Amino acid sequence: MATRTDAELVSRCRAGDTDAWNELVERFSRYVYAISVQAFRLSQNDAEDVFQDVFARVYEHLDRLRDDEAVRPWIAQLTRRLCIDRLRESRREGPADAEEIETAEVDETFGKLDQALTVRAGLDAVGEPCRDILDRFFCRDESYKAIGDALGLPSGTIASRISRCLTKLRAELEGRS
């Protein structure tokens, strides 16, 4: 199945397509979560509030997005702003201005997460079963046995499948650059 571009997804969401909304949330959920907990190191409670706030704003203000292709930087910026607001609230006792929170480390993490999202898009394009196998192994930290059991594959073949899928993903990514 061909993956829809970000712009196609946004356009379908605006038309009220709930499947597209589900896909949009699924596509960006990891990114929003990672920005909150890796770049800004929010607690799980604060990260959950930011997560819900980001998607509520995206849902409510999708019609304000001028360029549908720009949904990713828009979501990144929105998440960044809400994380900073959250940190400011939690540091009310002392002054915490944007400069204090916006460190070079945050920018570096953003860069890495952007790369990760690009690789993730490549993974979507590679499709199943590689997407599932690589996601389970690298992102969900599942063992060969757990992956084999879940996918009905002999666990002794998982390592070689991971290797083949990585090669396939690499070729996909190189074809994009």
Add this chain to the structure above:
Amino acid sequence: MTGYDEERIALVLRLLPPAPPGWVQAAQELPLARAAIESIVARAEADAAFRARLVADLEGALEEAGCEATPSVLASLRVRLGAG
């Protein structure tokens, strides 16, 4: 990213673990909650006292109004009421 060696790809993939499934599901259910949200917003626009209660204690006011205060509904209402 330049130079897509497998080791680097693996490293980068690990940076995006899934968000907790309950969070994702709550966000995906926003369209389903839309009718309830619209009705609360309409009531807040028509009834200043209700709006004041919402702003002061969103969860309590929702409970009073018989609307389930899920995280996504709360977040959405904060956006709509201009409280977020």
